[in-house]
Amino acid sequence: MRTIKKVSDMKTRIDKKSLLFMGIDLSIILLGVVILLSQTGSKTIFFLSVCLILAGLIFFVLALQVLTKPETERVVDERVTGINEKAGYHAFWITLVSVTILFWADRIQSLGIDVMEIYYATIFAGVCSWSILRWYYNRKGDVK
């Protein structure tokens, strides 16, 4: 008889790599706390320590999420590689086109866009398009 696995039966995978990753996360949080406790009233150091703690916490939660996934959901197989490649290729062109549009819109209309704004827009367009395309191609199944 075939048995259906319950969610509570799923085991978290503990290997050297995951332990190392979680150790680094905890060290980052600890470093942030030490800097926060020993701060000298400087706003920059306070900001840095808060950033370190937040980054450490986010990575720790992400690591836990990855560890609780079944092993077959973490494998990067030929289909996933193909999806990543195609999504990356299209995201690159979307980013390039969006930067070009911003550049020429600024040139023609004098929008007064500075470099930092273009930088943020580029990152936003790149990350968003890559994530959306990956989700879409994954739903589709095949990208060939």
Added chain:
Amino acid sequence: MKTRIKELRAKYDLTQEELALKVGVRRETIVFLEKGKYNPSLKLAYDISMVLKSRIEDVFVFEDD
């Protein structure tokens, strides 16, 4: 392309997850293969056929479009 993966899996009492583990792919990939929505590489087709103790042409049935 049609596949007989589901049928052969049932014959050898394998779950999608077990087959995925044996051939080193995600369970989702097996799902798409069974639905005929994904064309595997020759290597993956060969590996699946080996696990299901069948010939490639018996597992994957190509149709002319």
